Amino acid sequence: MSRRTDTRDRMLSTAAELFHTQGYHATGLNQLLSAGGAPKGSLYFHFPGGKEQLAAEALAISGGRLHDVLRQTLETADGPGAAIETLIGHLAETLAASEFRRGCPLSTVALDAADSEPIRRACAxxxxxxxxVFEDALTGAGIAARRAGELATVVLAAVEGALLxxxxxxxxxxxxAVAAHLRITIEGELR
Amino acid sequence: MSRRTDTRDRMLSTAAELFHTQGYHATGLNQLLSAGGAPKGSLYFHFPGGKEQLAAEALAISGGRLHDVLRQTLETADGPGAAIETLIGHLAETLAASEFRRGCPLSTVALDAADSEPIRRACAxxxxxxxxVFEDALTGAGIAARRAGELATVVLAAVEGALLxxxxxxxxxxxxAVAAHLRITIEGELR
DNA sequence: AAGTTACTAGACCGGTCGTCATAGTTCGCG
DNA sequence: CGCGAACTATGACGACCGGTCTAGTAACTT
Known part of the structure; x- marks a missing residue:
């Protein structure tokens, strides 16, 4: 069962990158394959579900990666307010450094491939x-569970919108602007 | 110079609709033309810039339409806090009624055609x-100009993110969740 | 009737995603 | 060790659709 090549992983990697910056429909299979140095046939060997399956798995990876970054930032920082500010700073840096190409790794695909159920689910x-992660950090800081859930939704929405x-x-x-607002909101909630 | 047909307008209309629900790259010219009952050759007569120009103009129309709705809502309602809640309610209704297809008319295209400068500009x-519009409403309610600008950014970002x-x-x-949060934030600012 | 403007049909070529027959590689088992 | 089965990899192929453009028809003007 152990794999002999890293083709599958390389494909996922380049797919994550391209879907992140270009979206689903704007990314062609040829581009994807040539960027990853993989032949066409291999796609349908490793991903019988074709482009759709490749995208769903790549999105899961992208989502997981950012999840880890989030968790680490929120654990390390001095309270959730400061953490979110740090985090947004990090996102802003990535965005600017890529000439405003690398925003949220999910949102572009979430919108432009919303009619594919597997992809939609992966994004969700x-x-x-x-x-x-946000919710845990907020409850950890002493905010009631119910309230933390709503606040986490607002945080995520505001960050996504700001990225857009x-x-x-x-x-x-x-x-x-959103970073400052969220910090004040959260710290106001903590007393 | 006077036109003899309404082809151009019909094309813009269907284009606005399709780009809204599907995004730029997922919408093919064939689909667009057949949906609007327009002949293929007409595209490059009415829009020498091709698909890109058609999209940019359609987005300007979509943007203008929502702009009008916003302005009217904010003028009619009882203060900016209530207005934004009403507005978000309206957006939620549209979204749900369309089986979650009709979100923000710009964001999908803004993300998936971000590398086209004319389209990016139209969205911006x-x-x-x-x-x-938000900013005017906030200053009109007595919030300082500088602060109103930042707050309007937060409002827009939060709404866009929530739609996503x-x-x-x-x-x-x-x-x-975002509606409740924004209302509280704005009304807290007004005293 | 001739000229000008408004519009349209369809050919074009490159690219789309997906399929397949075939080739190469590794492993279990006699 | 040697053989065959199972796994992995490949790129040519095809049906179709993408956006673009040229060559043409229809309508109005003078």
């Missing part, structure tokens, strides 16, 4: 896992 | 015009 799970605006405007100001 | 202008999450999850809860 990614978002859910991120929200859970920043990417569209080629300007990180929306991220900074 | 749409977002900007919406934000200006709601669409992906097939659940309007994020919209409700």
């Amino acid at each position: 799970e990614g978002f859910g896992s991120w929200q859970a 605006l920043a990417k569209t405007r080629h300007d990180t100001a929306p991220l900074r | 202008e749409g977002f900007g015009s919406w934000q200006a 999450l709601a669409k992906t999850r097939h659940d309007t809860a994020p919209l409700r």
Whole structure:
């Protein structure tokens, strides 16, 4: 059962990268394969479900990666308010450094491939896992469970929206505004 | 110079609709033309810039339409806090009634055609015009200009993010959470 | 009737995703 | 060790659809 090549992993890697920056429909199989140095036939060997399955798995990986970053940031930082500010700073940096190409790794695909159920589900799970991290951090800081859930939703929505605006405007100001707002909101909640 | 047909307008209309629900790359010219009952050759007569120009103009129309709804809602309602809640309720209804297809008319395209400069600009202008409406309403309610700008950014980001999450999850809860949060935030600011 | 403008049909070529017959590689078992 | 079965990999192929453009028809003007 052990694999002999890393083709499958390489494909997932390049797929995650391309879907992140271009979205689902804008990313062609040829581009994907040539970027990963893989022949066409291999795709349907490793991913019988074709492009759709490849995308769903790649999104799960992207979601997991950011989940880990989130968790680490929230554990390390000095309270959830500060953590979120740090985190947004990190997102802003990534976005600007990529000439405003690398925003949220899920949102582009979540919107442009919303009619594919497997893909939609993969994105929903990614978002859910991120929200859970926020929620845990908030309850950990002493906020009631019910309230923490709502607040985590607001945090995630605001960050996603700010990423969208920043990417569209080629300007990180929306991220900074949202970071400040969220920090104040959270710290106001903690007393 | 006077036109003899309404082909151009019909094309813009169907384009706005399809780009709204499917995004840029997922919408083919054939689908677009057959849906609008328009002949293929006409595209490059009416839109020499091709698909890209058609999209940019359609987005400007979509942006303008929502701009009008926003302005009217904010003028009619009893203060900006209530207005935003009403507005989000309206967005949630539209989204749910369309089986979670009709979210923000710009965001899908803004993300999946971000590398086209004309399209990016059209989206940025749409977002900007919406934000200006919020900003005016907030300053009109007595909030300082500088602060109103930041707050309007947060409002827009939160609403956009909530639409994204709601669409992906097939659940309007994020919209409700954000509506409640924004109302409280704004009304807290007004005293 | 001739000229000008408004519009349209369909051919075009490159690229789309997906399939398949075949080739190469590794392993279990006699 | 040697053989065959199972696993892995390959790229040519095809049916179709993508956006674009040229060559043409229809309508109005003078």
